[in-house]
Amino acid sequence: MVLPSYSFIFIFLPITLILYWIATSRNLYTAGKLILLISSLLFYAFLSPGIKGLCALMISAAVSFLIANIGLSPGRSQSLRKLFMITGVVLNIAFLVYCRYLSYIEQLTVYAGGPSFTFEAIVVPVGISYFTFSQIAYIVDSYRDPQISYSAIDYLLFISFFPKITVGPIALTSEMIPQFNDVSRKQINFDNMAKGFYRFTLGLSKKLLIADNLGKFVDVGYVNIPNLGTSNAILVILSYTLQIYFDFSGYCDLASGICLMLNLDLCENFDGPYRSLSISEFWKRWHITLTRFFRNYLYIPMGGNRKGKVRTYLNNLFIFLVSGLWHGAATHFVIWGLIHGIGIIISKLISPVSIKAPKIIRWAVTFAFVNLAWVFFRAADTTMAFEMLRQLFTGGFVPLNSALIAACIPTECQLLQWMILKIAPDFTYYSGCIIWICLILIALYFSAVSKTVRQRCDHFSPSAKKVAITVILFVWSVLSLSEVAEFIYVNF
Amino acid sequence: MTGKQYFIRSIAYSFGLLLVIAALTVIIDPFVHYHAPFFGLAAVETEERGQQIGVAKNMHYDTAIVGSSMSENFEAGWFNDGIIGDKTVKLSMQGAHFDDYSRLLNVVLSKQETKTVIISLDNYLLLHNPKEHPTTIPEYLENDDYSDDIYYLWNKSVAFVFLPQFIINNITHDFSADSAYSWADRYTFDKYVARATYLPYRIMQQKDEEVFNAYYEYVDSFLNGMTPYIEARPDVNFIFYAPPYSILYWDDCILRGRLTAEICAQNEVFNALLEYDNVRIFYFQDNWDIITDLNNYKDYSHFSRDISHYIYECIRDGKCEVTKETSFDTLLKFSEDVADYDHEISFH
Numbered sequence: 001m002v003l004p005s006y007s008f009i010f011i012f013l014p015i016t017l018i019l020y021w022i023a024t025s026r027n028l029y030t031a032g033k034l035i036l037l038i039s040s041l042l043f044y045a046f047l048s049p050g051i052k053g054l055c056a057l058m059i060s061a062a063v064s065f066l067i068a069n070i071g072l073s074p075g076r077s078q079s080l081r082k083l084f085m086i087t088g089v090v091l092n093i094a095f096l097v098y099c100r101y102l103s104y105i106e107q108l109t110v111y112a113g114g115p116s117f118t119f120e121a122i123v124v125p126v127g128i129s130y131f132t133f134s135q136i137a138y139i140v141d142s143y144r145d146p147q148i149s150y151s152a153i154d155y156l157l158f159i160s161f162f163p164k165i166t167v168g169p170i171a172l173t174s175e176m177i178p179q180f181n182d183v184s185r186k187q188i189n190f191d192n193m194a195k196g197f198y199r200f201t202l203g204l205s206k207k208l209l210i211a212d213n214l215g216k217f218v219d220v221g222y223v224n225i226p227n228l229g230t231s232n233a234i235l236v237i238l239s240y241t242l243q244i245y246f247d248f249s250g251y252c253d254l255a256s257g258i259c260l261m262l263n264l265d266l267c268e269n270f271d272g273p274y275r276s277l278s279i280s281e282f283w284k285r286w287h288i289t290l291t292r293f294f295r296n297y298l299y300i301p302m303g304g305n306r307k308g309k310v311r312t313y314l315n316n317l318f319i320f321l322v323s324g325l326w327h328g329a330a331t332h333f334v335i336w337g338l339i340h341g342i343g344i345i346i347s348k349l350i351s352p353v354s355i356k357a358p359k360i361i362r363w364a365v366t367f368a369f370v371n372l373a374w375v376f377f378r379a380a381d382t383t384m385a386f387e388m389l390r391q392l393f394t395g396g397f398v399p400l401n402s403a404l405i406a407a408c409i410p411t412e413c414q415l416l417q418w419m420i421l422k423i424a425p426d427f428t429y430y431s432g433c434i435i436w437i438c439l440i441l442i443a444l445y446f447s448a449v450s451k452t453v454r455q456r457c458d459h460f461s462p463s464a465k466k467v468a469i470t471v472i473l474f475v476w477s478v479l480s481l482s483e484v485a486e487f488i489y490v491n492f
Numbered sequence: 493m494t495g496k497q498y499f500i501r502s503i504a505y506s507f508g509l510l511l512v513i514a515a516l517t518v519i520i521d522p523f524v525h526y527h528a529p530f531f532g533l534a535a536v537e538t539e540e541r542g543q544q545i546g547v548a549k550n551m552h553y554d555t556a557i558v559g560s561s562m563s564e565n566f567e568a569g570w571f572n573d574g575i576i577g578d579k580t581v582k583l584s585m586q587g588a589h590f591d592d593y594s595r596l597l598n599v600v601l602s603k604q605e606t607k608t609v610i611i612s613l614d615n616y617l618l619l620h621n622p623k624e625h626p627t628t629i630p631e632y633l634e635n636d637d638y639s640d641d642i643y644y645l646w647n648k649s650v651a652f653v654f655l656p657q658f659i660i661n662n663i664t665h666d667f668s669a670d671s672a673y674s675w676a677d678r679y680t681f682d683k684y685v686a687r688a689t690y691l692p693y694r695i696m697q698q699k700d701e702e703v704f705n706a707y708y709e710y711v712d713s714f715l716n717g718m719t720p721y722i723e724a725r726p727d728v729n730f731i732f733y734a735p736p737y738s739i740l741y742w743d744d745c746i747l748r749g750r751l752t753a754e755i756c757a758q759n760e761v762f763n764a765l766l767e768y769d770n771v772r773i774f775y776f777q778d779n780w781d782i783i784t785d786l787n788n789y790k791d792y793s794h795f796s797r798d799i800s801h802y803i804y805e806c807i808r809d810g811k812c813e814v815t816k817e818t819s820f821d822t823l824l825k826f827s828e829d830v831a832d833y834d835h836e837i838s839f840h
Contacts, residue, residue, distance in 0.1 A: 006642050194495035197502060414653045422666075462498030470498075471505045478510060482647040 001046040002166070003254045004207055006481055012043065016162075017261055024186040033180055036157055036262070043162040044126070053125040060095055060125075061159045064088055064135040065152060072139070074146035085143035089136050096132045099124045104329030129326060130168040131159050133293050138173045140297055150177050163255035167248070169269040169289040176264070185263040195460050196260030198470055202453045203253025205473040208480035209412075210443050211246035214239045217408040217436065222378065225387050229398035233391040235440065240378045241371045242443040245274060248287070253453050260457075274370070274448040277362040278354065279343035282370060290326070294319045313348075317341040327377070332385055336376040343369055367448070405432035410439065411483065514645040522658035524550050525633055525644055536661040537672035538654040541592075541629050544583045548599040555580040556600045559612030560588040562735040562793075565676045565800040568669070575808050576731075577608050584673055589625035590617055590717055595634060597721050606728055610807070613732040613773070618757040619750070622713050676797040683786035687839060690740045690792040694747065707753040711760045722768050729770055733803060734758065736776035739783045740792035743835040755827040762819040774807055775814045778826040786838065 001007050016039040023032040045054045071084030097105075110116050125131075138155075142148045150158075154177045164171060179185055221228060221236030228236060249270040259266040273286035283291050295304075299319050305312040317338070324337020347354070354362060372389070379385035406429075409417050413435045420431045451459075460466075518526055522538045524546030529535055535547055548556065555577025557563050563584040571580040583596050593611070600606055632640040644650060661667045679685075722730050745751045765771045782788055782802070788795050806812045814822050 006646070189495075190499055191495035194498040194502075197499055201502075411648045412652055414649075415656055418653070418657065462493040462495055464493065467493075467498055467501045467505065470502045471509060474502070474506045475509045475513070476648075478506075479513070479646050479648040479651050482643050482649070 001043065003163075003251065003258075004204055004477075004481060006478075008043075009478065009481075012039070013258065020262060021188050025188065027186075029181075029183065029186055030153075032186065033153060033157060036162075036180075037153060037160070040157065040160040040162040040165065044160055044165055047126045047166065049123055049125070052123045056123050056125045057131065057160060058156070060092070060131070060135065061156055063091060064139055065155045067091075068139050068142040069149060072142045072146065081143055081146075085139055088139035092132050092136050092139070096128060099128050101325075101329045127166045127168075130170055131165065133170045133290075134159060134172070137170070137293060137297060141172065141174065148173070154180055163258040164266065167251045167255075169252060169255070169267050170293050171267050171289065175267050179264045187263075189263050192260045192263050194462055195457050196257045196262075198257070198460055198466065199253050199260060199453060199457045200257025201470050201474045201477065202456070203250045203255075203257055204477035206246040206250030206253060206446075206453070208250075208477045209473070210439075210446070211243045211250055212480065212483070213410040213412075213439060214243040214246070214443060216410070217404070218243055218378065220404055220407050222380075222384070222388070224401070224404065225384060225391055227401060228388075228391045228404075229395035229401075230392055231395075231397050231399070232401050232404060233388060233395055235400070235436065237371050237375055237388070237392065238440055238444075241274075241367075241374050242440065242447060244374065244377070245270075245447050246443060249453070256454075256457075268454055270452070271454065272447070272452045274367060274444075275363070276366050276370075277359060278351065278366055279340065279347040279369060280351075282366060283340070283344065290323070294323060298322065313345045316344050316348075320344065330381070332376045332379055332382045335382060335385070336373055339373045339376065343373070363448075400433050400436075402429050402432075405429065405436060409435060411480075510646060513651050517645050517647075517650055517655060520655055520658060521546075522650060522654040523633060523644065525641075526550070528552070533658075533662045534669040535672070536658060536667040536669055538658050538661075539649070540585055540673050542633055542654070543672075544585055545595060545599060545629050545634050547581055548583050548596050551581050552605070553577075553579045553581040554605055555608040555610065556596075556606060557582045557584065557610045557612075558593055558596050558600065559584045559610075560614050561586045561675070562614055563610075563612040563800075564673045565795075565797045566804060567671050567674070570801065570804045571610070573808060576610075582670075582672065584612075586673075589620065589627070590622040590714060591625060591627040592629065593617075594622075594717055595627050595629055601721055601725050601728065606725070608729040608731060610731045610733070613734050613761070615734070615737070615754050615758070618714050618761055619707055619710050619753065621710055622717060674797070676800070679790040679794075681788060681790050681796040683789075686738060686740060686786040686789040686791055689790070690744070691839075693792075694740075694744065707757045708760070711757050715761065715764050719764065719768075722765070722771060726768075726770050729772065730765075730768070731772050731774065731807060732765060733774040733807065734777050735793075735803070736779050736782045736795060736799065737793040738786055738789045738795070739830075739833065739835065739838055740786070740789075742783075742830045742833075743838065744792060746831065746835070751827060751830060755823050759820060759823050762814060762823070763816070766814075766816045766819065773814050773819070774803070774812050775819075775822060776803060776806070776812055778822060778829070779812065780829075784838075 001012060016035065019035045019039075020032050023029075023035055041054060041058075044057060045051055047053065067084050067088035071088070072081050076084075106117050138148075150173060155173070157180060158171075158173055158176050159165075161176065218236055218240045221232065221239070225233075252266075252269040256266045256268070267289055269288050271285040271288065273282050276282035276285055299315055302315050302318070303311055304315065318341075320337040320341030321334060322337070323340070324334040327333045327336070375388050375392075376382070376385045379388060409432055417428060417431060417435075421428050519530065520533075521527060521529065523542045524535050526546075528550050535543070535551060537543070555571055557566055557568065557571070557580065561584070563582065564586065566582055566584075568580040568582040571577050583600070585592050585596075597609070600609060630643065632643040742751065745754055762773055765773060777783070782795070782799060788799050790796075
């Protein structure tokens, strides 16, 4: 069961909401929390790898909780607390490395002439990268502030909370747990229910109507790289840039929408990243909670920008190297991270000059840079990424690939295509090209020009027009659940 | 409008609209999943793999044609001649493998009124591991479990494409249920086209002679899958036919080193199937007038509707039939003739 599924939308979510609001409306606050906890654990158990994954999650959460609440209790000496903090962080990182990186380490060892060792993790819990970072943040925060203390139920609910467990955002305990216990949030608030449903619907639409349709084009394009040429390569690369944004931010909108329906505020992960005028700005707007984690728990402890310019740049480079690795245990992810690290350094170096350039130029350069970097992110390996770039720069402006266009016509447009085929068969190819370019332009408009979903929700005022939009988008999205693709970020 | 009104109206209207879509899907039923079409509508074509299992389940017939693209150009009505059958359905699927055949046969043979099954015996069925080609018929259409029907009732392709297509095709009479999924009118059958589509593959062909070492395993898998159906329904006539591929197909076979494997596989299958009294096999592959006239083809194997009609006539009249006594000699002679044939003539 995933968030965009019939079982989640029509069974799991309504039952959870109804039970939660019945419990809290009768002032059974602990029961309300237990309902959320049981729902979250059930949700997690229904995800692959099932009960084994749930056990791994609970053991990991229990170890972190015990270290933070017993090992880091205020009564202990500072050195002992530091030792417990390091132990907690190392254990979490070790678990993450065990689950996700040993195979990659083996590949690198063999590449360097070392011995080969066959390895397969017993279990790789879904969302491990997200909840591990949340746990590290909790341990470090507990070390920094000895007064931080939460109950086991609160902590387990925070870690396993179903809207965010699979794809984040990487929330902090201080953001969520006080909300779980805030009595003022225990009364049903229909304004938030309305906002939440609106945001949930927009998130579903972003994922199912835009990202998944673009994804078909991207998938076929990346399978046929040698035949692309410059023109097709541009469309495929641009499509992926838009797909990953609508896919990931769509999920975050779903999560935020659910939280709003529970009268909770989830931290934001996106703020219109494709409007950015520099790479530094892009990282303030893209995957905000990951950037925050790296800044607060890695960059600043490493010295941040306090130890001279060279050290600052090296710190930046290191952060993005780790960020690349966090996204995937493969060299092409590392290269993607390093490209962004270098981009940040260049962006800072030239900022006194670049700031004077027209906004449109700064936007275009930043957007083009992000597009090119995504090639390394999407490609299955570095060879494929370089081949895509070769096609882009030397493939020549060939006509759009008819097989590519025909294979990826969105389902919504297939009836139209079928009718065009019957009436004017010669126009089928051109209508396919027009459909594709329109879809890309619409996605580009919603990602780089129009208001973000967050802005739309912040200024949400219910009206008949909004009801109509919500109903159309919700029904359209529900129909699209029959062919939903996996979230890209669920693999990280 | 208050937030509460917005929330309640959005939910209520959404569910109302979803219920309307589900009701339309059930009533019109473009995949014939629940019932034969109402209101005088015909089961015209929508999506082959989605619809055929429903047609097999919910239409009334005594004769069923189960096959691949080699059977798509048949008109089901041809077979309602009182000799082969009285009410025929065509259950063809493009690129069908044995698993697809199997799903259809499960339904067709579960019906007591079934008297005859006509099966296209494509060579590739005998030389592929059936397990490597699982069916792509959606599970929710195949099973009788209503709990997963939500994938059909609230399905973007059904709502936006197949439901309107089903209605439009019925209104415009562009497609009849008889000729559903026929592709003959969409292509040109011509020697130049047939050669042009084959030549690029001919240049790239590589030997895959290892198929000879494995063919008996594939044949065993095929027979282990097929014979239980024949044994279970001795009252049903099973009519197999080997479709007439063009001489280009056999040129391809020789270039890939598969000729012996294909003929041996056919020999084994024919021998095993002809052991049953309720099986007849019609062999069209050695009809040299057809296979060497490339104007009958759109590519190296797919033939025109005239050839499909000829196949029907032969089945009706009992021509081109092989028996236990003749099958080995027929196959041996054909393989020798193909090997001796000057294949370069096809390209002049």
